[in-house]
Amino acid sequence: MTFATGKNEQIIMSKDTCFHCGLDTTYTKITFDDKSFCCNGCKTVYEIFSANDLTCYYNLQQAPGATPKDIEGKYNFLENPKIIEQLLEFNSDNTQIITLYIPHIHCSSCIWILENLSKLNSNISSSIVNFGKKTVRITFNYEGISLKNIVTLLSSIGYEPFISLDDYSIGKKEINRSLIYKLGIAGFAFGNVMFLSFPEYFQVGEFWLEQYKHLFRWLMFFFSLPVVFYSAQDYFVSAFKGLRSKILNIDVPIALGVSVLFIRSTTEIILNIGSGFFDSLTGLIFFLLLGKFFQQKTYTFLSFERDYKSYFPIGITKISDNKEESIQVYDIEKGDRLLIRNEELIPVDCILIKGHARIDYSFVTGESKTVSKQSGDKLFAGGKQLDGSIEVDVLKTVEQSYLTQLWSNDVFKKDKELAFTNITNSISKHFTITILLIAFLATIFWLFTDVSKALNVFTSVLIIACPCAIALSAPFTFGNILRILGKKKFYLKNASIIEQLAKINTIIFDKTGTITSNKETRINYEGLQLSDAEESLLKSTLRGSNHPLSRSLYNLLNEHNILTLDAYEEHLGKGIEAKYKNRNIKIGSAAFVGFSSDTAALNTAVHVSTNNRYKGKFTFYNKYRKGLSQLFNTLKKEYDLVILSGDNAGEENNLKKLLPTKTKLLFNQKPEDKLEYIKYHQTEGAKVLMIGDGLNDAGALAQSDVGIAISENVNVFSPACDAILDASKFNQLYDYIKISKSAIKIIKWSFLLSFIYNCIGLYFAITGQLAPVVAAILMPLSSISIVVFTTITTNILGRKLD
CATH class of the missing domain: 3.40.1110.10 (Calcium-transporting ATPase, cytoplasmic domain N)
Structure with missing residues (x-):
């Protein structure tokens, strides 16, 4: 039986198999929409997919919802409250949050279906996938759906979670070994193909030509098969998904180049007209995967630095012997007594001991409803106290990885991120169109000049112009810049903030606690x-x-x-x-x-x-921060500067003497006034950087293109901000903005370097002179040189900050 699943796609299914999971339907006789189902559960899932325009899920493979065998009763242990308590990340009121490790996450389609769980069950409010860690973070109403039912639902659509009772830290199973396997296979094949290509490079006569030429060429072909069909599969999948979504991502020209390399090389050895480009093919994929591996290792290293080495320079007040002292959050130990003030974030799971607690968990759940707690109740990390000060006893040491996750929570992703196109995607789109245009124009030229060279020129252009260097440039540059800035106590939420920071033209400062020092007042x-x-x-x-x-x-x-x-x-x-x-x-x-x-x-x-x-x-x-006047005079040369203060105008004359003449000074500004001021100027074309203390300025920080919270050992961390700046480094703000602009310049210079390589290669390709040895040298050389260039230049930038 043939079932249509999309506009142009079909799936061939037996009439006796379930359309959703593939099980036998001989005796069930359940049909819907001319499709057979083994049970009402599969039928219901299909109905929900259909009602929510999610049926392209079935384009992925036959019976994609195949239910793992023997799950009946397998998850009964998830009915045990003690086990549930250990597994849950958050459990308050009627909301629970859990992070599940799902080994079967492998492509963008997996992300798509897992982030649409709310459409399968309305009691699931959100589900956020971390592709690198293969985890999904699910927020749900436990009165409507239990944890066991969620795990069963995931299993029923083919994404059975891995839950180990020996290790409750679900998110730690994050090693992506498939990349290592793919890299190993590509490296092994690349080395052997290069070795087999030496006689061709050096034109070894009788030995090569008469006895082993065909054997060596076919060996190269067989070595390339696992590289193309296994090691490079992610590029093909990503390119296909991009094209299906009408997006020309960076993987489209890569997949095109790999395809042309393989097809042309295979054709040459089958027709015995050449040795092909198997060395370039395997080398290209090897260096791409090597770049991805280094990128993954870089971000893993960064993640470690962020989580456990003062990524959040926020403090918390510890009460000891009736004395209060400010400590770093990662110094919190189990059993400590903490003071949580109004508007402060609770950094750890704890027990309420003293005071009236009214907690806003919107930072965790995305819902703004507050909950009241009594003495003896458990409070969870991530909540914000809204009713004065409370005292709590610590149940767990702080897991700053959780605070990192909270800061990066998709709940706080706004239109500014959705509307922002990163530099790689922007350039790759034009790059792809340009290369295709060059290939077609060159081919047309040779069709009228020398038909025998037309096909050779077309394939050669696509081979030599593969944008592997472009794909490597931004990740290595931004990764290194994030690490450098973190060491200098300027902590960015993610790499895209570097690009946004480089585009700003207006800087707005709060006054009290931002340009003034609380410690010296x-x-x-x-x-x-x-x-x-x-x-x-x-x-x-x-x-x-x-x-x-x-x-x-x-x-x-x-x-x-x-x-x-x-x-x-x-x-x-x-x-x-x-x-x-x-x-x-x-x-x-x-x-x-x-x-x-x-x-x-x-x-x-x-x-x-x-x-x-x-x-x-x-x-x-007020005592103004050290270097304030010099900083403003430097910034004024390139940016519009504004002071938005909630205080009265008593300091206006002092500020006029201290700051550049054209600095705008606005006083008596309420939090909503600051937000509206930024919104208005954004409509006028301003790219706004807002710098505040993270408390009254939360709305303004969220509205701005880039929001920076100044930290001075006070726990007023706000997920609304894009960066945290240690107050002691305030006078270096211009240097941090400058290094962001320099990072963009480095990427553009690396693109230019890649362009030069491409021009040299394109010359050989367009003129019909592309020899295997030329491709073998230029393609890996461009990738290696880009990585070396970005690493050296970013390290030089870092030294300038010392």
Whole structure:
């Protein structure tokens, strides 16, 4: 029986086999849409695929939903709550998250079906695939679907997860050995083919020509078979998927070049008109895979550096012997008592001991609903506290790989990433069209000049112009730049941020906590004397806030007994209010606390009122960061500079003296005002870099083309940002932007180098003079030289930052 599965594709199936899984349907007699199914489950999956326009899933192979045998009862252990608790990454309210290792993930079609699980079951809210690690991270409502049912569902569509009860760290099974096997086979074949090609290179006479010529050529052919059909298969699959999606990706010309090399070489030895280009063919694939292997090793190394070597320079407050100290998050140990302030991220799984917890898990689940927790409840890493300060006991040491995953969560991928086309894809599209045009024009020319050379010229152009060097340039350059910047305490979310950073033309700074240093601020109090009870309430309230002014003032006040507040609320951009027994307090702007004055404020001030009675104000005399004036004067030569501050205009005159004359200064800006300002200027063509403290500026950081959060040992990490800059390196911001621009230049220079190689090769190809030895030299030489060039130049850039 023949079943149509797409516009131009068909699958041949027996009338007695299930269309979905391929099992026998002789006795079931279940049909739908002229197709046979072995059970209602397979029929239901097909119906869901059809209803959601996902039937191209069946284009992958016959019966792609083949269910692994003997799964009945296999996953009954997933009904055990203790085992489930160990396997789950997140478990709160009615939402659970698990990361499953799926060995069968092998191509873009696998990613496509696994990231559409929500269409198969509405209780699955999201599923995100990590192709390199062969894992899928699934967020689901456990009241609607159990973990066991999810695993069974995955198995039923052909993606049975690997779950080892000996090792609960599911995501650690990440070694992609298939690449090593493919590289090994390609290298073995390449070495042997080169050895067999030596007599041809050096024109060895009688021995070669009379006795072993045909044997050697056929041996080269057989050595190339596993290279083309196994080692190079990923390039063909990627090219096919790209073409089917009407995208000319970098793998299209690579697959075309490999195909032409193999077909032409095979034709030459069959017709006994030449030795072909098997040396170039196997060498090309070997060097491409070698580049991919080094790229994978580079990013694995980077991942290690990111996860465990201060990738997040954020701190957390540890309570020990009634004293508070700031420690790095990776220094947290099981059993530690931590203080989590308002708007702070919970870095570890812990138990709530003290305080009122209202947790926002949107960073983890993507849903903004908050949950309230009581003393004794378990809190999960990734949640944000929204109701004052709490104290927790640590259950697990921090897994920064989880924070890395949280930062890169697809929940936070915005239009700015979707609309961004990276440099390799942009150039590869034009490169492919150009090469095809050259091939056709050259062929037409030779058809009118010398017909015998036309086919030779067409294939030669496609062979020599394979863009392997282009494919290697960007990964090696960006990988090395990420490593270099990380060592200099500038941490980028991913490589695409380098390209986006190089395109900016407008830089916007927050003021407090961004261009000012919290550690060196001088504070003066003016007003009525605060009683011990009022000062204790003030300090307890400030303890819950992460705003830079709150932190500075909190550290200034005398030691007092910390109170467990009855109510706490922080109004972003305005102030804080709290209540303890019959006393309430407001801290913030003059208008917020109910104070009005005819005199304009000359400095940043925090006003205080208790029980609706105005008490006074703390005036802050800002200490600006080292090298601020020099940095702004350097940046002003190339960028439009703006200060967007939520504070009053008291510092305007000081800033005008300190900063370049044309720097825009805007004060009294609420968080939403900053966001709208950026959005408006983006519509005018501005490419905006926003630099803030990660707290009030979260919306602005997310809206900007690149958002950088300044970190000064405060745990206000925001997944909305694209990069984290250590505050001590603030004065080197221009150097970091400059190195991003230099990285793009390196890639373009490497493209030019590749272009020169291609021009030389194209000359031989177009004129019909491409000999095997020329292709054998030029193709691998271009790949090796590009890798060496990008490595050396990026390391030179890194030394300039020292």
